[in-house]
Amino acid sequence: MAARLPSWAWVTGLTAGATAAVVALAVQADHGPHPTAAVTRPSASATASPHATLTPREPSAPALPDESGEGRRIVYSLGEKRIWLVDATGKASRTFTVWPGTVSPQPGRYSIIKRTQSIQGSDGVQIEHIMYFTKVSGVNIAFSNALDGSSPPPANGQKLGGIRMHKEDGAALWAFGDQGTRVTVVK
Structure with a gap:
């Protein structure tokens, strides 16, 4: 005659199985697409008018x-203070405004020459996602963002190449x- 399992053993086994299933689903969900929402944030200008990150799907982009x-x-774009991420088909998949430094690159074609996670x-601001693409008069020109998400303070006469x-x-x-x-840098 087979021995009967106590009820605590059944509950423990079912709980462990359910936990494993939830963990497996969470791992799968983390590797899948993530929904995004439009974000409205203050503009970099002295006015208090809000603006959103624009994507090509929006008519105002x-x-x-x-x-x-x-x-x-x-x-x-130097004049528009804007970046477009363009896919292989030539379509912009994302566009957004930037705060240029005090030293700008010349219009022309470049390539990313170095990437640094954070420095x-x-x-004096902690920055991340630094992507260098040229140097002007000894000043490195690179894309980056502040770790705390802030905009750069006024330069006070410093030569800064961070975008x-x-x-x-x-x-x-x-x-x-x-x-x-x-x-590609354009006027």
Whole structure:
């Protein structure tokens, strides 16, 4: 005759099985697509008018500049203070505004030459997602975002080449561009 399992053994076994199933589903969900929402945040200007991160799907998103190249690339407009992430088909998958430093690159074609996860910026702010693409008069020009998400303070005469962006935009740019990714700078 078979021995009967006590009820605590059944409960323990069912609980362990349910916990394992929940953990497996959580791991699968973490690797799947994540929903995103539009974020409204203050503009970098002195006015208090809010603006949202614009994507090409929104009718108010600025069009990708003419003569910005072809194929997969990062497009940076000096005049619009804006970046577009362009996929291999030539369509902008994301666009957002940035705060340029006091030293700007010349219009032209570059590529990401170095990536650094996080450091202290030359302005003393902890930054992350640093992607260097050129040097002007000894000043490194790179995309980055502040760890705390803040905009850069006034430069006080410093020569700064950091092109800062909001934290979530920095993460998107970091995921999009690797060493060698093309960068097109336009007026």
